[in-house]
Amino acid sequence: MPNFYDTDRAVAEYLLFHFAPPEVQMPWASGPREGVDFPVRCVTATFDTESVPSDPPGIRALDLGCAVGRSTFELSRLCDEVIGIDASERFIEAARRIQQAGELAYEATLEGDLLESLNARPPTGARPDRIRFEVGDALRLRPDLGTFDWVLAANLIDRVPDPAGLLASFEGLVRPGGQLVLTSPYTWLEDYTPRSAWLTKDGQHTTETLATHLRGFGFLRRLDLPFVLREHARKFQWSVAEATVWQRL
Numbered sequence: 001m002p003n004f005y006d007t008d009r010a011v012a013e014y015l016l017f018h019f020a021p022p023e024v025q026m027p028w029a030s031g032p033r034e035g036v037d038f039p040v041r042c043v044t045a046t047f048d049t050e051s052v053p054s055d056p057p058g059i060r061a062l063d064l065g066c067a068v069g070r071s072t073f074e075l076s077r078l079c080d081e082v083i084g085i086d087a088s089e090r091f092i093e094a095a096r097r098i099q100q101a102g103e104l105a106y107e108a109t110l111e112g113d114l115l116e117s118l119n120a121r122p123p124t125g126a127r128p129d130r131i132r133f134e135v136g137d138a139l140r141l142r143p144d145l146g147t148f149d150w151v152l153a154a155n156l157i158d159r160v161p162d163p164a165g166l167l168a169s170f171e172g173l174v175r176p177g178g179q180l181v182l183t184s185p186y187t188w189l190e191d192y193t194p195r196s197a198w199l200t201k202d203g204q205h206t207t208e209t210l211a212t213h214l215r216g217f218g219f220l221r222r223l224d225l226p227f228v229l230r231e232h233a234r235k236f237q238w239s240v241a242e243a244t245v246w247q248r249l
């Protein structure tokens with residue numbers, strides 16, 4: 001069976017999650033409308049954008065586990081260079097198509113085999129020329145990737161087999177003074193992470209154990225980021241990610 005993130009269903013659901021207008025992401029007035037545009041808020045509600053220099057070389061950013069790339073496009077508004085990396089070839093192929101062709105047609109499920117045709121486009125103000133999308137494993141990044149002013153890992157730590165190893169790698173990726181943003185609903189599942197590697201140790205919540213794995217960072221702040229993932233027009237997953245912001249010492 002292919003990895004879920006390499007399936008047609010995942011590509012369509014994530015294109016909608018990242019690029020559809022808010023009223024398509026959550027068409028119901030009675031639904032949790034504050035959960036739309038999660039990949040936008042992962043950037044705009046977290047990084048300290050006051051610190052963005054106006055002169056080159058500017059900010060170099062990494063979006064690890066970028067999926068189909070919306071947060072990467074958002075980062076490109078603020079940063080001079082952005083690399084988006086994901087393990088899913090299908091996701092990176094879709095992100096590149098949006099970057100290079102300026103649009104990607106896809107079909108979202110309404111119900112059963114009834115589909116709705118939609119188009120994913122780079123958001124207004126994004127700078128596709130500043131972006132590089134790459135297929136890669138967050139736990140085995142290419143050694144010449146360099147270091148970054150900003151690193152975002154949105155909803156990734158509970159989808160890798162070695163979250164502690166991922167957290168340990170950030171020290172080598174973030175420049176001193178740079179910022180690391182982690183978001184996650186902490187949905188620990190043995191499908192992705194062996195139970196022995198979950199970050200809920202000795203009765204502690206994940207937030208508490210994060211600090212013990214991020215020794216080279218100072219904790220800046222935390223916030224809750226709700227998000228809504230549409231499965232079809234009448235079924236949605238509503239989750240609340242916790243975002244934590246860290247500064248490299």
Ligand SMILES: C[S@@+](CC[C@H](N)C(=O)[O-])C[C@H]1O[C@@H](n2cnc3c(N)ncnc32)[C@H](O)[C@@H]1O
Binds near residue numbers: 066087
């Ligand atoms: C829950 S999704 C989150 C995607 C996106 N950051 C967001 O917030 O919408 C997890 C993503 O991590 C990717 N992923 C899982 N394991 C990975 C790994 N070892 N290296 C890179 N990406 C990985 C998946 O392909 C998927 O795109």
